[in-house]
Amino acid sequence: QVQLVESGGGLVQAGGSLRLSCAASGRTFSSYAMGWFRQAPGKEREFVSRISRSGGMTYYADSVKGRFTISRDNAKNTVYLQMNSLKPEDTAVYYCAATLRVITTAQAMDVSRYDYWGQGTQVTVSS
Secondary structure, three states, rough: OOOEEEEEEEEEOOOOOEEEEEEEOOOOOHHOEEEEEOOOOOOEEEEEEEOOOOOOEEOOOOOOOOOOOEEEEEEOOEEEEEEEEHHHHHHHEEEEEEOOOOOOOOOOHHHHHHEEEEEEEEEEEOO
């Protein structure tokens, strides 16, 4: 098992930046592919980004491509999401997720492919 704890959310003006962190404990962190998802009020949880076990491969939703950057530090058991040029429509609870499964890029966007989830951190972008 792995436990995930997100941090770094908050209130920011449009155009600003935030850096989310997700600290993992438990089994070997580098065994997990990691993802970030978000859920706005009244909406389904949606894919934001994913990163491979080594950090060599990343993938982004079209809505955040060019603005968000996912990275990981396996020595620190942490995955990050750097969010720049934030927009009001980025307002949501952001969750990190982990999976031991070998998944394709398409599968990485599916919430059901992830076995472990953090509690989420709120990001609010004001206009």
